[in-house]
C-alpha cells in the first residue's frame with residue numbers, strides 16, 4: 001500500500017555529529033534523485049556518497065551518505081530513502097527543507113511507524129514498543145521493550161491497577177459532578193423567627209424573582225436556585241409556609257422533611273448570642289449532612305456564643321448584609337469540597353448514565369483481574385475487557401481501532 005511521499009528528521013535535534021532524514025512513499029526514489037547528485041537507486045540497501053542540492057536554488061547544502069530501500073523491504077514497507085547528513089540544527093533542517101521543496105510532505109508524529117503497521121511490517125504491540133523505545137532513557141527499559149515476546153504479567157497487572165485507579169477516581173467525582181449540574185441542596189433550618197426567610201432572600205439577592213414553589217405532593221418548602229462562590233445551590237426554606245402541618249412543632253425547629261434526607265448540607269440558623277437548646281443539639285446530632293451554623297441578626301450587637309459542636313460557624317446579618325459573602329464562600333467549600341479548593345478541575349462525571357457506565361467498566365476490569373488470578377485462559381478473561389470497553393463506549397462513543405491508533409501514535413516523535 002503505497003502513499004504520498006513524506007519526510008522528516010528521524011534523529012533528535014541539537015548537537016550531534018550526524019542526523020538522519022527519512023523519505024518514504026510512492027515517489028521517494030524520484031524525489032531523492034531530484035536533490036541528491038550523484039543518485040542511483042540500485043543496488044538497494046547500500047550506502048553511497050552524494051551532495052545535496054536545493055532543487056530550486058541549486059546550491060550545495062551538504063555532503064551526505066544515503067541508502068535506498070525498495071518496497072516492501074523497508075521500515076515502512078514503502079520505497080524509502082535514508083539520508084545521513086552532518087549534525088547540528090542548521091544542516092539537517094536545510095536538507096529537509098530541500099526535500100520538502102522537492103515535493104515531499106512533512107511527516108506527522110509516528111507516521112513512518114503507522115505506515116509500517118498498515119503495511120503489515122509490524123503489529124500494534126511492536127509499534128507501541130517502538131514508541132516506548134524511542135522514549136526509553138534507561139538501558140533496562142530498552143531491554144524490556146526490544147523483545148517483542150509475550151507481555152510480562154506484571155505489566156498487565158500494573159495496567160489493570162492504573163485503569164482501576166482512574167475509574168475509581170472518576171467515579172469519586174460523581175457526587176460533586178452531579179451537584180455541579182443540579183445544584184447542591186442546602187436546607188435552611190432553625191426555630192421560628194431566627195431569620196431563616198430573611199437569610200433565604202438575602203442569599204438569593206437579585207435572583208429573588210426566580211423563586212418558585214415546587215409542585216409536589218407536600219408543600220413543605222420553597223426552593224430557589226442561588227449561586228455561591230461560583231457554584232450552584234438549591235436553597236430550601238419553609239418560608240411562607242408557616243401554617244404547613246409539616247412544621248415540626250414537637251421540637252420547634254422548622255425544616256423541610258422532604259429535602260432533609262437529600263440535603264448536601266444544612267444551614268442551621270441560630271440568633272447570634274444564643275446558645276443551642278437541647279432540642280437543637282439533638283436535631284444537629286441526628287443529621288448526616290454537613291452543617292453550617294449560621295448566627296443570624298449580627299447587627300443587633302449581641303455577644304457571640306461559642307459553637308458547641310465542630311460545625312463551620314458564620315455570623316451574618318440579613319439586614320446589613322454583613323457576613324453574607326463569607327457564608328457564600330463557606331457554602332461553596334462545604335457543598336463542593338473536592339472542587340472549591342482546586343484551580344484546575346479534573347474531568348467530572350455529571351450524569352447518572354455516565355456513572356453507571358463507569359461503574360460497569362470498573363466491575364468488568366475487576367472481573368478480568370479476578371479471572372486472571374483464577375488462571376483462566378487469556379482469551380476468556382479478555383471478554384471482560386471487551387465488556388469494559390463497551391461500557392466506556394456508552395460514555396465516550398464508539399472506541400474504534402482508529403482511536404486506538406491515534407492514541408498510540410500521538411506520543412511518537414516526528415521521524416519515527
Ligand code: GDP
Pocket residue numbers: 190191192193194195196197198199239296297298299300316317318319320
Ligand atoms: P424565620 O421565621 O426564621 O423565617 O425568620 P424571619 O426571616 O421571618 O425573621 C424573623 C424576624 O427577624 C423578622 O422580623 C425579621 O425582620 C427579623 N430579622 C431577620 N433577620 C434579621 C437581621 O439580620 N437583623 C435584624 N435586625 N432583624 C432580622
